Amino acid sequence: xxxxxxxxxxxxxxxxxxxxxxxxxxxxxxxxxxxxxxxxxxxxxxxxxxxxxxxxxxxxxxx
Numbered sequence: 001x002x003x004x005x006x007x008x009x010x011x012x013x014x015x016x017x018x019x020x021x022x023x024x025x026x027x028x029x030x031x032x033x034x035x036x037x038x039x040x041x042x043x044x045x046x047x048x049x050x051x052x053x054x055x056x057x058x059x060x061x062x063x
Contacts (some may be wrong), residue, residue: 001026001053001056004031006046007046007049007050007053008046011040011042011046014035014036016028016032017035018031044050
């Protein structure tokens with residue numbers, strides 16, 4: 001089973017919301033943290049899916 005291209009796409013972290021490039025309000029920081037955690041979660045899901053494909057491949061080789 002080949003690894004789907006969707007699992008190897010880069011997960012691009014979001015830029016800070018409404019920032020002047022120097023400061024970030026506490027509210028914007030909370031929002032940005034949520035967006036960053038969502039990006040990390042997506043990347044982890046992709047890694048887990050690739051890991052499962054590799055486990056299946058190794059099982060098929062052993063059989």
